[in-house]
Amino acid sequence: MTRPWVRRLAPWLLLAVVVLVWQVSVVAFKVPDFIFPSPWQIANEFMAFTGPIMRAAWSTLWVTMAGFGLSIVVGVLLGFLIGSSRVAYDAIYPLMVGFNAIPKAAIVPILVVWFGIGVGPGILTAFLISFFPIMVNIATGLATLEPELEDVLRVLGAKRWDVLVKVGLPRAMPYFYGSLKVAITLAFVGTVLAEMTAGDSGIGNLIQTAGSQQRMPLAFAGLVVISIMAMVMYELFSWVEKRTTGWAHRGSQNG
Known part of the structure; x- marks a missing residue:
């Protein structure tokens, strides 16, 4: 059985190794920073532009959360139906499978025509790219309810609605939290995509501007910030999941 402290420390050790190899490789091969910056150069750029990066990060965060919140509402309702x-x-x-197969990058220009430049396309793109896994997982959790269990509940006097709400939805909660952890990362992707194409603020706009000026350390600093925000939200949902659906994860404590 793996000790808990080893499991907690393992991601940080792996990250340290990756950063060290990255730094040594860039320095050893003398890679120009406008092609592939080192972690040290990225950190320096972040320190030099902390204010603009944080303002861009806040813009991206609230736009992402707005689209993500909308995706939860629509995804749960459609999944339940x-x-x-x-x-x-x-x-x-x-129909939903066909719609989800449409590249969202192709939809952004249409959203710009409808809603103009700004946060509108960002919110909608975050929503469109993240509601599908929520819908699928809720639907799967309800649709796979054991027929035998449903028959027993019906014999005991439960109506179809009671079975779905009191048994089906609680049973679907692990699926739901699993979908949230996937959907939040997709929502950030959607927001940044829209910001790069049709935004006037946010990390995507910052990356686009930095890239056009060949300031790769600044662009990578924006990418690092996006990764950190996505990981924080992922861990937040994991924390909530373990405390609300611990019965579904009792076997994951070992190993």
Whole structure:
């Protein structure tokens, strides 16, 4: 059995090794910073432009969370509808799969025409790219409810609605939290994509501007900030998941 402190320390050790190898490789091969900057150069650029980077990060964060919140509402409602009705599953699910296959980069220019330059396309792109995994996981959690269990509950007098709400939804919670951890990272991707294409603020706009000026350390600093925000949100949902659905993870404490 792996000790808890080893599991907690392992990601940081791996990160340190990656950063060290990265730094040594860039210095050893004398790679120009406008091609591939070293971690030290990225850190220096972050310190020099902390204010602008933090303002851009805040803009990206609230736009992402707005789109992500919308995706939770729509994803849960659609997932509940699809998972609770076979007719709805057959009618809606193929359409959602087809829509999800559309590259979101192709949708951003259309959103710009409809809503103009600014945060509108960012919120909508974050929503469009992140609601699908939430919908699928809620629908899966409800649709895979064991027929035998449902039959027993029906015999005991439970109605279809009672089965879905009191048994199906709690059973779908691990699926739901799993989808949130995937969807939040996708939401950041959607926001940055929209900011790079149609934004006037945010990390995406900063990366686009820095790249056009060949200031790769600044662009990489923006990428690092996005990664940190996504990891923090991921860990937040993991923390909430373990404390609300511990019964589904009792076997994960070992190993």
